[in-house]
Amino acid sequence: MSKRILWPVVVLLLAACATLAGPGFDKLFGPADPTRFDARPAGPAVGVYAQAIQPILDRRCVVCHACNDAPCQFKATSWEGIARGASKAPVYDATRLLAAPPSRLYVDADKASQWRELGFFPVLNEHAVQTPEANKTAGLIHRLLALKQDHPLPTGGVVGGGLDFSLERTASCPAGEEIDRYERTVPMGGMPFGLPGLGKAEHDTLTRWLAEGAPAAAPPAPSALALQRVAQWERFFNGDSLKEQLFSRYAYEHLFLAHLWFDDDPQRQFFKLVRSETPPGEPVRIVRSRRPVDSPGVDRVYYRIVPELETIVDKTHMPYALSARRMDRWRELFLDPPYTVARLPGYEAQDAANPFSTFAALPVNARYRFMLEEAEFTIMGFIKGPVCRGQMALDVIRDHFWVVFVAPEKRFDEPLSALLARDANLLRLPTGSSNTNMLVPWVQYARLENEYLKSRSQVLAGALGKRLKLDLNLIWNGDGRNDNAALTIFRHYDSASVVKGMVGDTPRTAWVIGYPLLERIHYLLVADYDVYGNIGHQLNSRMYMDFLRMEGEFNFIALLPRAQREATRDAWYRGDSKSTREQVYGGPGTTLPAESAVRYKTADARHELMDQLKARLGPVLDTRLDLGLNAPPALRAPLRELAAISGVSLQWLPEVTLLVIDTPGGPVSTYTMLRNTAHASVSHLLERKELRPEEDTLTVVPGVVGSYPNAFYRLDAAQLPALAEAIRRLGSEADYTDFAKRWSVRRTDRAFWAVSDDVISRYLAAQPLEAGVLDYNRLENR
Structure with missing residues (x-):
């Protein structure tokens, strides 16, 4: 074939290839x-x-x-x-x-x-x-x-x-x-x-x-009642006095992630609290700062309430009620007491890094009560806030532990207030900026934490010397009516959940949280945290949280007999260096000299202390996740048998499994099966070598816990004993593949969407305030 004939053929072939690839959208449909x-x-x-x-x-x-x-x-x-x-x-x-x-x-x-x-x-x-x-x-x-x-x-x-x-x-x-x-x-x-x-x-x-071009009408306006409540709360949040402005800044920095709702609104529409350049009565012009602690860039910022315009999803849903009673309570705590705010603090990086300095003028007891009385919401910030995603962010906590709180106590609050006023610099956080040098300030912050713990121990020792005993009266009992007094946290490898109550069997660890610790957790992982920050910002947030976990554990250990404190601490930090273990006490040579005044009857004081805490808080414990109280009588025994499984076979299970159980003659119900992965220690960034599968446990609860289910298992109630036996027999990934063929509603199952719709519909019906759409990004493919 001559070149003269070949060239047109090549051109035709190239044109054909271009046709197969398709012309550009601009050529087909005009410019964008x-x-x-x-x-x-x-x-x-x-x-x-x-x-x-x-x-x-x-x-x-x-x-x-x-x-x-x-x-x-x-x-x-x-x-x-x-x-x-x-x-x-x-x-x-x-x-x-x-x-x-x-x-x-x-x-x-x-x-x-x-x-x-x-x-x-x-x-x-x-x-x-x-x-x-x-x-x-x-x-x-x-x-x-x-x-x-x-x-x-x-x-x-x-x-x-x-x-x-x-x-x-x-x-x-x-x-x-x-x-x-x-x-x-x-x-x-x-x-x-x-x-x-x-x-x-x-x-x-x-x-x-x-x-048709994706047409859509404007979203419906809030109800007349909701608009009335919005106007009332915007007036409350935008008072002109310095005291009112400082309180409103404090409230905003703690509520900016909340889905607000009005307790007397039958439609229960959700709203958000935002900072605006414009006052109430004018269109909202949102302040676009990176974080709620950053400068608004205007002389006067206004706090406005706007409708939540997105679908409510479980992984970010944090409902928070606004009511006349709550407004009165905040007036009682922050606005009525006779104290003076001489000036408003700024928004420099050092202010963002230290809420104790920023809000020093607000009473410590009021700040603590603000967070404490809605403790589930407060802790939920680092569970469902931007920091929540990923194994690196969550390997700082164990898979299952209880949280209780130090009771507000005037004899301790007053010296603590003096400590915070005197040594606020010791409590500054390493997250004042979104761009942070990686680990450069680490030694400095370790020293500051140790100095604070020594000062706090001295304050506590002084308070204990004034007829304040180191006993269970130091633990907040919810004022006899508040079910936020006890929480349970579950970690699911790279996600986590927090629920009210002391859920599941007695865990290996517990935290006792007081005001300075609670405030630092919030600012480190919620208000100060920038999900768009650099690696130094993210890594320092994770590593400083080691200190805060240890502080919560120290508070629990302090209630044990002195003779058992060190052994308990070492059991939580197996394989770690002596200096790491000593950090729980605040560094080498730091101990709490006072003997516990808690009375013990057995040699296992840790387990007994957990039981005593549960008994003390019994009148206010939320028991909705208790199988014995909330599962049908016919299911209680087999579900307890399932929850009693422990050991190496559990390592093959997913972290969060939703059990869809069909009861003949009764309704279909949902239960959550949580695998609690045991660790020798959680003080390392690389945790795989710290796993102890022989100590793994299960928790089974009614309803849905966890925003990211890893699997759905569907079965008849009569099959629960067979499911338990199949789990006990797991010994390899191949075993789990065979197991999944029988029990799992896999991604490829024809009934997948029907099961999904049924679970989410029942979840929304059973818990209309707390529930949201689940997330399937962590669904297994095994």
Whole structure:
């Protein structure tokens, strides 16, 4: 063939390849208009969004695409989240050397076009041609939904196709025409990712909506009653006196993550407390600071209450009631007492790092009561706040422990107030900035912590010398009515949960938390923590938390007989150096000289102390998760038998399993099975070598605990003994694969969505205030 003939053939072949690859969206549908979705578009289906579209998104998309750990930062929790689109930059990045720009929906940009300037790409068709075919072809949501329809999962076994479900995976995040290559190279990667496709009716409904251009009406306005309450609380939070302004700053820095609701509002709509440049009565203009402790950049900041516009998801849901009684209580604590605020503190880094200095003018007892009387919410901040995600952030705590609190006591509060006023510098945190040198200040902060613990021990010893005994009267009893007096924390490897009550069998450890410790936990891991911060900021937050855990443990050990304190401490820190173990006491040579006044009858004082704490707090303990009180009589014995399993066979189980149990002649019910992984110590960043599978235990509770289920097991009530026996026999990963074939509702199961919908519906019905949509990013594929 001559060159003259060959060249046209090559050109034709290249043209054919280009055709196969598909012309660019700009050539097909005209240039993109980033302002296309700056406002909710109209259309024939504008009124169906809230009733038909968002419910489908909640059940099928929000279960993976919500919060900071949404893949590709795509949030399906509201129309504005969809209009914002997606990003190739992850929020959680433990390797970045410099802090990243924040990308908070409804905060860091107002319109889709502004998100484009911040690097987000559209998932809807923003091109000039807005025909149904163009909206489907150039709309990434439709392309990914259609890909799943064309390449469904197998109907059994595990998901193949080279899909990676680990949290550490690098997300593909195809943008624009990149979707063509993604469809060719990852055909099994349609949405919902690694889960069954949508049913025909759901798929058709979303397809019609997307083809029409994703129309949506404005969200409904709050009720007249809710607006009235908003106005009342905004007046309360925006008083002009320095005392009122300082209190409101303190309240905001503790409530900025809360889902606020009004106790007399029958609709129970949720709201958020924000900082605004504008006063009540004017449109809210949110202060876009990185953290709530950072400067607002205006002379006077106002605290405003705005509706929560996103779907409520369990992993970030922190409900907090506002009521007339609470307003009166805060007036009693902060506004009525006769003290003076001479000036308002600033917002420099040293202020962010030290709340004891910033709020020194507010009474210590009032600050403690503010946090203590809603202790579950306070602790929930570091469980469900931005710090929560990832094994590095959570390997500082054990898998199961109880938390109780030091009782407010005037004879101790007064010298403690003097200590905080005198030595506030000792309590400053290493997270004053989002960009922090990695470990450079570590020795300095260890010294400061040790000096504080020595000073605190002297204060406590002085108080104990004034007819204040080291006994159980030091433990807050909830004032005889408050069920926040005792909490249980469960860690699930790279997530965690906190619940009221003393749940499960007696754990190996417990924390006793007083005001300085509670405040530092909140500021270190919630108010000061910047999820967009650099590696130094994140790592120092994690490592300083070692000190705070040890402090809580020290407070518990102090109630033991002096002869048993060291042995108990060493059992919690097996394999650690002497200096690490001594840190529990505040460094070498620091001890608490006073003998415990708690009366013991056995040689196992640790276990006996746990029992005595449980007995003391019995009148106020929340018992909703007690199997003996809340499981049907026919299920109590087999569920207790299941919960009694311990040892090496448990290492093959997932961390959080939801048991869907069908009782003949009765309702289907949900129970949560939690694997408590034992550790020799939790003082190391690399924990794998510290595991002690022979000491693993199970906790089984009614309902749902944990925002991230790893597995669903479905069984008849009569099969519970067989399930327990099968767990006891697990000895390898291969054993678990066979086990899962019988018990697990896998990702590929035809009934997966039916089971999921049933569990979430019952959860929302049983706990309408606390429940939210669960997250499936940690669902196993075994």
